Amino acid sequence: MRTIVLTGGGSAGHVMANLALVPSLRERDWNVVYIGSRQGIERQLTQNLDIQYEAVATGKLRRYWDVENLKDPFRVLKGVAQSYKLLRRHRPAVIFSKGGFVALPVVVAAKFLRIPVILHEADLTLGLANRLALPFAAKVAVTFPETAAHLPPAKAVYTGLPLRKEVFSGSRTKLLATYQFSPQCPILLVTGGSLGAQNINQAIWRQLAQLTARFQIIHLCGKEKTNGSLQAMPGYIQMEYAQDEMPHLLAMSDVVISRAGSNTIFELLVMKKPNILVPLPASKSRGDQLLNAQLFASHGYSVVVEDEKLPSTDLSALVDRVYRQRAVYIDEMKKAAVPDGVEAVMQLISEYANAAGV
């Protein structure tokens, strides 16, 4: 049996595409090993999938000064040594890396062992871990055709984003009774991405009375970010993080307010959900979400509200407007050509396996 190592983590966005590949890899007789960090979200998300999980030491990408930054190079070196041992033991034919800092030691160790590495970039511009990993990689699979222009032509392949197949099979009605929601009243889903977004949470809570007068709301607040005083409010459901429910939440919603992480916006696009994007500001990131959001808005799929302008935005009026004009957004989304990212990446993996004679 051929073995593939999947790596990537730090946020759900860096894990989801890996998970999307697992059923197809298994169908085609690949033995799947996941290398992640000891504590990261990748460990939690792979837990129920019967995937062999190996943990290595990893640094953390901080955009601010912290004494921990001094220890990170040593952690990465330790991670490279651990990855080297693991790769020698598992002997994978290919490494597929979704990025995030945990992937870096794995990619470096793979280079020493001459194991081909395929990177995948979910955003318009390369994340720091992927940029650092680029010299060690054979190919970079990209989500947006525009990204390829900034990469060495021999390395870039446009595959799109592998999306979990469960995303397509959510039920519109399954959770209505659980939440005591009426099928007659429209549903607003609010998500701050895998980590939650405090600014979005505050904006929703400030305008909750106006919003609940018109919509039933499911609010994904992020870990330890829910508001205890609003627990019993009718028509308003708060959760820290939705795991198995997520496909149903997407299916049942009529409008979505969201951060602009790549997985989420593509899920909204394929599910044809009119949406208001509040991208993570450039001051707190490399600005990738702003670019994702602007591109989606330019295609007519989304409305963008900058994070800084959120406190002064009449969200309730905006959600209402997007809901009333939903047919216009849905029509634009129907025109989108979204590639089958799972199939395209599987093809790339097969090419490398065939070239290696496995």
Ligand SMILES: CC(=O)N[C@H]1[C@@H](OP(=O)(O)OP(=O)(O)OC[C@H]2O[C@@H](n3ccc(=O)[nH]c3=O)[C@H](O)[C@@H]2O)O[C@H](CO)[C@@H](O)[C@@H]1O
């Ligand atoms: C803060 C940060 O670093 N954000 C980055 C991270 O976003 P983040 O980790 O938030 O990732 P995405 O928005 O891309 O994906 C979130 C995924 O988690 C799922 N989900 C979310 C909430 C929930 O309660 N349940 C659930 O299942 C969504 O359906 C989606 O599949 O990776 C993205 C992809 O590289 C980047 O574009 C983002 O800029």
